[in-house]
Amino acid sequence: xxxxxxxxxxxxxxxxxxxxxxxxxxxxxxxxxxxxxxxxxxxxxxxxxxxxxxxxxxxxxxxxxxxxxxxxxxxxxxxxxxxxxxxxxxxxxxxxxxxxxxxxxxxxxxxxxxxxxxxxxxxxxxxxxxxxxxxxxxxxxxxxxxxxxxxxxxxxxxxxxxxxxxxxxxxxxxxxxxxxxxxxxxxxxxxxxxxxxxxxxxxxxxxxxxxxxxxxxxxxxxxxxxxxxxxxxxxxxxxxxxxxxxxxxxxxxxxxxxxxxxxxxxxxxxxxxxxxxxxxxxxxxxxxxxxxxxxxxxxxxxxxxxxxxxxxxxxxxxxxxxxxxxxxxxxxxxxxxxxxxxxxxxxxxxxxxxxxxxxxxxxxxxxxxxxxxxxxxxxxxxxxxxxxxxxxxxxxxxxxxxxxxxxxxxxxxxxxxxxxxxxxxxxxxxxxxxxxxxxxxxxxxxxx
Amino acid sequence: xxxxxxxxxxxxxxxxxxxxxxxxxxxxxxxxxxxxxxxxxxxxxxxxxxxxxxxxxxxxxxxxxxxxxxxxxxxxxxxxxxxxxxxxxxxxxxxxxxxxxxxxxxxxxxxxxxxxxxxxxxxxxxxxxxxxxxxxxxxxxxxxxxxxxxxxxxxxxxxxxxxxxxxxxxxxxxxxxxxxxxxxxxxxxxxxxxxxxxxxxxxxxxxxxxxxxxxxxxxx
Amino acid sequence: xxxxxxxxxxxxxxxxxxxxxxxxxxxxxxxxxxxxxxxxxxxxxxxxxxxxxxxxxxxxxxxxxxxxxxxxxxxxxxxxxxxxxxxxxxxxxxxxxxxxxxxxx
Numbered sequence: 001x002x003x004x005x006x007x008x009x010x011x012x013x014x015x016x017x018x019x020x021x022x023x024x025x026x027x028x029x030x031x032x033x034x035x036x037x038x039x040x041x042x043x044x045x046x047x048x049x050x051x052x053x054x055x056x057x058x059x060x061x062x063x064x065x066x067x068x069x070x071x072x073x074x075x076x077x078x079x080x081x082x083x084x085x086x087x088x089x090x091x092x093x094x095x096x097x098x099x100x101x102x103x104x105x106x107x108x109x110x111x112x113x114x115x116x117x118x119x120x121x122x123x124x125x126x127x128x129x130x131x132x133x134x135x136x137x138x139x140x141x142x143x144x145x146x147x148x149x150x151x152x153x154x155x156x157x158x159x160x161x162x163x164x165x166x167x168x169x170x171x172x173x174x175x176x177x178x179x180x181x182x183x184x185x186x187x188x189x190x191x192x193x194x195x196x197x198x199x200x201x202x203x204x205x206x207x208x209x210x211x212x213x214x215x216x217x218x219x220x221x222x223x224x225x226x227x228x229x230x231x232x233x234x235x236x237x238x239x240x241x242x243x244x245x246x247x248x249x250x251x252x253x254x255x256x257x258x259x260x261x262x263x264x265x266x267x268x269x270x271x272x273x274x275x276x277x278x279x280x281x282x283x284x285x286x287x288x289x290x291x292x293x294x295x296x297x298x299x300x301x302x303x304x305x306x307x308x309x310x311x312x313x314x315x316x317x318x319x320x321x322x323x324x325x326x327x328x329x330x331x332x333x334x335x336x337x338x339x340x341x342x343x344x345x346x347x348x349x350x351x352x353x354x355x356x357x358x359x360x361x362x363x364x365x366x367x368x369x370x371x372x373x374x375x376x377x378x379x380x381x382x383x384x385x386x387x388x389x390x391x392x393x394x395x396x397x398x399x400x401x402x403x404x405x406x407x408x409x410x411x412x413x414x415x416x417x418x419x420x421x422x423x424x425x426x427x428x429x430x431x432x433x434x435x436x437x438x439x440x441x442x443x444x445x446x447x448x
Numbered sequence: 449x450x451x452x453x454x455x456x457x458x459x460x461x462x463x464x465x466x467x468x469x470x471x472x473x474x475x476x477x478x479x480x481x482x483x484x485x486x487x488x489x490x491x492x493x494x495x496x497x498x499x500x501x502x503x504x505x506x507x508x509x510x511x512x513x514x515x516x517x518x519x520x521x522x523x524x525x526x527x528x529x530x531x532x533x534x535x536x537x538x539x540x541x542x543x544x545x546x547x548x549x550x551x552x553x554x555x556x557x558x559x560x561x562x563x564x565x566x567x568x569x570x571x572x573x574x575x576x577x578x579x580x581x582x583x584x585x586x587x588x589x590x591x592x593x594x595x596x597x598x599x600x601x602x603x604x605x606x607x608x609x610x611x612x613x614x615x616x617x618x619x620x621x622x623x624x625x626x627x628x629x630x631x632x633x634x635x636x637x638x639x640x641x642x643x644x645x646x647x648x649x650x651x652x653x654x655x656x657x658x659x660x661x662x663x664x665x666x667x668x
Numbered sequence: 669x670x671x672x673x674x675x676x677x678x679x680x681x682x683x684x685x686x687x688x689x690x691x692x693x694x695x696x697x698x699x700x701x702x703x704x705x706x707x708x709x710x711x712x713x714x715x716x717x718x719x720x721x722x723x724x725x726x727x728x729x730x731x732x733x734x735x736x737x738x739x740x741x742x743x744x745x746x747x748x749x750x751x752x753x754x755x756x757x758x759x760x761x762x763x764x765x766x767x768x769x770x771x772x773x
Contacts, residue, residue, distance in 0.1 A: 163521060
């Protein structure tokens with residue numbers, strides 16, 4: 001963006017603007033674009049979800065406003081704007097007002113580090129992945145504020161549930177993403193995407209593989225297990241069914257949103273859908289190559305850049321468009337999985353949720369980190385790091401090492417899954433037996 | 449350019465100190481916790497000004513995302529119907545204030561100004577990203593790193609053991625609503641056994657919502 | 669930052685924060701409030717460590733490492749302290765540290 005603005009201002013218009021003006025304008029343009037994209041995504045996703053879930057429930061879904069109901073979200077937005085804003089009498093007014101802002105603002109920050117295409121990123125932070133999750137953890141504070149300030153039992157219960165759930169599932173989510181940091185050797189999301197070129201085998205492991213942009217991390221046993229764990233944790237963080245316990249409408253009305261109406265409610269709604277979009281996008285970015293796909297690498301090699309001054313700027317645009325298309329296609333695919341899960345699964349109980357997170361997902365992701373370390377050791381280390389035994393000469397050596405790493409990590413991960421699943425099933429059976437044998441319970445035990 | 453940085457530093461410093469004052473002086477403890485979050489956020493901004501980007505992100509992730517949320521959670525779990533006449537500070541808070549003010553004005557500030565700090569002459573922007581930190585943790589600081597890991601493990605186990613309730617006890621304590629009402633009716637005329645027990649009063653003008661059913665049964 | 673803001677300013681900010689935290693930890697009656705005061709003090713120490721790293725030793729990572737260790741210790745302290753607050757509440761139905769005086773002679 002800097003180059004484009006520089007070209008327009010200084011070369012075309014001959015304004016000779018100083019460096020910082022160009023910098024400021026280019027950043028403002030990017031920020032404006034991202035702020036425009038976020039609500040549009042929400043509009044589209046709500047429509048998409050309602051139509052998709054209607055198909056699963058043998059209905060048609062919204063189809064009245066505009067062509068096939070495409071303007072329905074806009075109509076809903078207008079309705080939200082015109083609603084009366086009700087604040088409960090006994091609410092803590094200031095905190096009640098601030099809560100939706102605190103919940104929604106951090107989610108927009110998360111767009112800053114998301115790579116949309118080759119060189120298309122607002123800020124390429126060297127700690128991008130950590131920033132993404134650090135900033136998202138602020139919105140839990142917003143939920144807690146909403147629940148407490150409403151002075152409503154349902155809202156407070158919903159907020160407590162939401163925070164317990166989000167804080168517990170942040171741990172497996174972050175632990176399962178550690179493997180990508182190890183594979184790419186960087187926390188920058190751009191570097192993680194760039195490490196996923198290749199064809200089934202990543203070019204970072206075996207450099208001679210043709211680069212079709214398909215060397216996604218999900219094709220390794222380590223990446224696959226991490227993907228499954230992360231997606232489950234992402235469902236819990238985004239409060240999607242089957243983990244929509246915080247806003248279980250059949251139990252606690254709407255959870256922390258109970259006392260909100262009008263635009264404040266719309267803010268929570270917006271925050272939630274943007275968060276879901278971003279979680280799907282980050283899944284696509286880390287496990288499914290983000291903007292990587294057949295053709296992008298070739299377009300980038302043809303495009304104009306510092307290394308390739310003879311390139312054609314048309315290819316820059318084409319590469320960006322193709323990359324964005326791949327990213328959005330993958331993202332909507334994952335969002336469809338979320339919708340399908342919502343249509344297919346009932347809600348979990350809170351003790352089931354906690355047991356699953358702490359006793360199954362966290363140990364599994366920790367073993368996955370061990371596998372990831374072994375993968376790195378087998379495919380990349382040589383005599384210098386004390387791993388000379390499995391060093392093979394020449395180019396086929398890399399392939400042999402890749403096969404060995406694949407086999408070893410596959411065995412470890414399958415064994416870990418099998419062992420932990422068995423352990424949890426036995427534990428569950430034992431507790432069930434104790435419960436029926438004891439029979440003293442006044443009401444079924446609940447673990448908060 | 450210097451002036452811009454100075455203004456930014458001043459705003460950040462005022463934010464940090466103001467939020468900290470509110471933390472220790474505000475009456476409502478939830479508001480205190482929210483001011484604590486503001487203060488942590490200001491400190492993250494200060495780290496960014498000091499070019500410690502990684503630390504700023506860790507500050508947000510750990511302090512705001514974990515510690516502050518934990519604090520809010522604990523405050524809500526230990527709800528007490530607080531009496532507006534009861535002071536939030538100890539009786540001797542004035543002498544404490546005096547002592548801390550003297551510590552600041554008579555000890556810390558003169559020390560800071562009278563010491564000749566060895567400022568690194570080269571104003572090159574420093575960068576200690578995750579890579580450098582990782583190398584340092586795995587080489588020079590390996591032993592402290594492992595000790596910290598053991599400390600965290602010990603704290604985790606300790607926290608669970610301290611906060612854990614006996615499952616058997618708990619099951620007896622969770623009562624149905626009818627039983628709870630009956631129990632309360634029995635208990636109300638006689639004063640609580642322990643002198644420190646506050647009345648399980650349900651009428652209060654305080655914005656803290658009344659205890660959830662699980663907590664309400666605890667007095668049994 | 670280095671040329672515009674002298675080290676002393678940062679240190680005074682940190683010491684002010686430390687004193688506020690100390691006052692909070694010593695004079696609030698609520699157990700969780702005391703913990704908040706301690707968190708403020710630990711953060712003040714962290715500001716100091718980062719400032720010294722930036723102004724005196726920017727080519728080494730020692731200051732950052734120490735700050736990270738402080739964060740680790742603070743997290744451990746918060747976890748144990750809040751668990752204790754919950755345990756105290758469960759036993760006495762209060763978190764006022766004044767009222768928890770069963771051992772007074």
